[in-house]
Amino acid sequence: MREQQAAQQAAQQAPPPRQVKDKNTPAWLEAWQDPMAGADAFSSCICTADLAGDGEFRLVVATAMKKMKVWNGTSLTSEHDLLEPPVAVCTFYPAEPKSPKRPSLAIAAGTHVYIYRNLRPYYKFTLPALTVDEQEIEVWKMVRDGQIGPKEAFDELANIRDAGVSLTSRSLDLLAMEDGAAGEVEQLRAAYCAAQAPEQLQHFTSITCMGSIKKNMDEWDATSCLFVGTESAELYVLNANGSAVKTTTRLPSVPVFVASTGLLDVDYRIVVACRDGRVYTIKNDELSTVVIELETQPCGLVRTAKQIHVACMNQVIHCYHAKGKKAYSLYLPAEITCIESMEVTRTRAVRCLLVALANNELRVYNEKHMVSKFDMMEPVRGLSFGRMGREDNTLILCTKGGCLQVKIMPRLANLEAVSQNGPPPEQDIPLAVPKKTKLYVEQTQREREQAVDMHQAFQKDLLKLRLNTARAYVKVMKDGQSPVNDSFEGVTVRIQASVQGLGPLFKIRVHVVNTGTKPVYDVPILLVPSDVDMYDLEEVIMQCPALLPGLPWIDAVKCRQKDPAAGAGEIRVIVATKTSPVPLITALIKMPLSEFLD
């Protein structure tokens, strides 16, 4: 006790030595963390932007709780309510001559893109309505006119849905109704139909992903355009103000992740990972023929200048060249929660890939090599790398519990991949070769001199062995001694025999199947004990009237051991036919030892 106190005092007095960093493993600087931030957001809902035009990049997080939170440095500057749960957040610079330019903030939610300027709602863009199926219009028209009731409408709509037609949200809501607190489902449907039928039927889709692409200049504050992917498998590129659709591209499936490179007016590519497990490329308004097929569903997409990284659900990240040719794969020890590109510009740009895993790890890969790794307290849900405040190399992490963490990559960190050229280090370890004995030397001598003879003798013995095996096999097949017989006049029989009971009373179950193609009739099944005096059988011959192909025939015979102390014997089960000279099949049952009843 006293020693402990003395040790504690000594520890308090002696200042801890100043930490010396290991230059080879870049340690992230822990800039800030707020466990109570309530930042429950995926990567697509986190972004940083110079919202005020003063060079300080604000952090914008749109949370699952329908809140948009804005941080300046470490202080939460504002919080805005959202009408719908957000899908994606990004910023774009609208076409305006004003300087300094301030970006617009776009939040995709439901079927709308809400555009904020100076953190005030500015404009709401609604996706174009889709055409409604005519049958569906007809059904609702009949409901409105009172021609059919809610029950018939339900059945009709269910039929239309099952035929593969995409229904409006109104119909889908009706189909999804269940008994609730408000009453029985029938009443609910009736009330819903009465309320909804007079309204005009409209079919809207919802946004699944969003991004922005520069229009005609590659500067950080150059005019840029939004693009959104929708649930109806379309990709819309909006105009520079975000007020109208500029181009529409139909995709083969619903897009879930998008990434872009290039300039919209010059030459651009938008890479789209879809729900059908394929990655498509849109090249200058047209769907390119380059399609990447994945083994499993994608769970993350990152596009750098020349490479496409796709994270898959089977714990693998595939890297492809822009033309769709695969470069390499990274196999990870746990499920991937999110990936993000990390570009650090120094004397030369270093491009890395940030990977967050379900086992709380966060890894940094430069090409195929892991250059940094650290553990988090809980799984990461969303991450973003970029400029925050005035620092360029900032990593923003949102964890499962809503904790917000900010880490900074130090200026002198080494992110270069350590390339492993030359032979692996294992090659230099000598093998444990045993010493040469006299016997070994003589043997090798003989092998060298009489190699041909030895080989021929070996071959001869091998052939003999094979011949003997084949002969024994044929013999077994011919006399029906084996549990599986050769086909005899098109009849193949399989037998299984088992013994039930502890003894001295047993029951022998016989299970016979004809696996051939022809039926056999009048099959006697004989039970022959090896020692006639040992067992008392209820019947010695079981009569099976017919063995039909595929149908099992099961029977059981009671058997009593005459002298329970006499050890265990064997009983042979023989399946015979009246025409064949040899049995169809034979099985040997090893009887168990009897346990005394007295």
Place this chain on the structure above:
Amino acid sequence: MGYFSWFFGLMGKRKTKVNILIVGLDNSGKTSIIERMKLQSGKVPKGGMPQEVTPTVGFSVDEFSKGSLSFTVFDMSGAGRYRNLWERHFREAAAVVFVVDSADKLRLCVAKDELDAMLESSELLGKPFLVFANKMDLPTALSPVDVAQGLSLDEIEAHPWQIVPSNALDGSGLQEGLDWLANFLNK
């Protein structure tokens, strides 16, 4: 004061020349501090105190005097891409002034990282470090104690150091810091 120094100058009392390196992250107020110090030492810049300070590119050299010392100040740019220039001036510097933006809590760890790199340099061994916890006028500014803690100054053993709260806009705290430095260099 100006007359006296002019008078001493005529009498041939030579001032001791001291080279000082002034470093810190970008936007921490290094250039503003130098402008204010020049103003306080009686050197009025043409056109008065500039309102807008543009970010320094590379570095700039300024001179002003304080008591019997004539300071030659190397105002280093704090931008990330110029920070590797700092170490080129370590050898000739007699002292280091490290400026921290007290309101920038996010980048305090970056400032510590840069300070640690300097403290490890053999060329600066034993040279005094003056830390200005600048921008004290901002409501979100950390106290000098918090800044000292954030930079782990108490763990520095091989260097004499001092932290002074300052505000380059009205010049408060700058004289105290400079006095400490002058005392130290006069010994």
